[in-house]
């Protein structure tokens with residue numbers, strides 16, 4: 001077996017890995033990088049000879065795992081592409097949205113390579129995607145000699161870890177994983193067995209989670225922050241990613257309303273969030289879901305869906321605005337809405353997801369209440385942050401200790417550390433070398449091949 005790291009950078013983003021075994025060549029994920037532009041956002045696809053792939057497997061539909069898929073498929077029309085049904089539905093919608101974003105950026109960033117693919121290319125790609133269920137065993141390769149199986153990874157609905165086996169040799173790729181229950185997404189259910197090699201995500205390797213942390217307490221703290229805002233006649237802005245976090249948040253709010261922690265006030269969503277919530281509702285009976293059967297768009301009390309074409313919801317104090325994007329990127333509803341929220345001490349911005357330090361969300365968090373931020377990348381004008389600003393941890397990634405514990409329980413011969421910044425991978429390497437002294441623990445450089 002041979003592993004090659006096709007990620008272009010030694011960090012999170014452009015996830016793409018080649019596994020070669022018994023003459024079968026399988027690519028795991030094909031992501032884009034959120035902080036680069038044009039062709040630099042793609043993995044090292046140029047290292048793959050055209051027509052040389054048997055299969056492409058997708059762990060889940062976040063763009064750092066799927067954003068480059070249409071480009072890879074165009075270069076390798078021969079490859080079978082497989083994923084779960086939830087990844088297929090959500091991935092299609094997210095790739096179409098990504099075409100729209102790239103079209104807008106073509107002018108704005110003067111990036112002639114954009115869009116990297118068209119709506120038509122996404123439609124055509126989608127038609128050929130195969131769906132495989134969690135727990136189903138299927139074969140890959142010409143002589144079908146590689147056996148493959150998906151395991152529920154937590155993280156987001158439909159996310160999987162991928163187990164490959166050939167000639168009694170086994171490989172396991174965690175993808176992005178969470179071992180704890182979220183509100184909507186059930187916890188990972190990963191196999192514990194002695195793998196020859198594992199590729200594991202290291203996202204949260206750079207810090208230890210507060211040992212006192214509990215998601216339930218964090219949810220309650222969110223409810224209390226909402227209540228304080230409503231009590232003083234304010235509105236709450238919660239910038240959220242359209243896929244995953246929006247639906248997690250809506251279910252958390254529903255639980256808080258049911259438990260009488262917060263009153264049943266109107267909750268507004270809009271834009272891409274509506275589309276992604278429609279898809280989540282179609283999967284309301286998915287075995288990977290909690291609150292099985294509950295349809296958010298039909299059954300959530302007081303949900304207000306922003307009509308198509310409206311660029312901004314009407315603003316009313318006493319309401320919650322759960323608007324995308326999570327990082328408040330320019331030209332998104334949450335970015336535009338910031339102008340309404342920032343100037344008043346009555347309002348709050350509550351952050352529930354990841355925020356890059358260079359995004360508006362990251363800048364507001366860094367400046368805090370009383371600080372100043374430039375709302376636009378191109379304007380020196382700064383606005384004062386007069387509203388409350390709070391952050392909550394509802395991460396969909398496992399804390400580092402849990403990933404190490406899981407890896408140790410599998411006692412692999414080789415561990416490949418992927419999907420993490422340098423300090424994060426360094427922590428994992430030191431910790432795993434200490435706890436698995438016989439294992440090879442490798443941080444594969446971009447492009448590097450490792451014989452397993």
Ligand SMILES: [Zn+2]
Pocket residue numbers: 060062155176
């Ligand atoms: Zn992810």
Ligand SMILES: [Zn+2]
Pocket residue numbers: 062064065176419
């Ligand atoms: Zn990821």
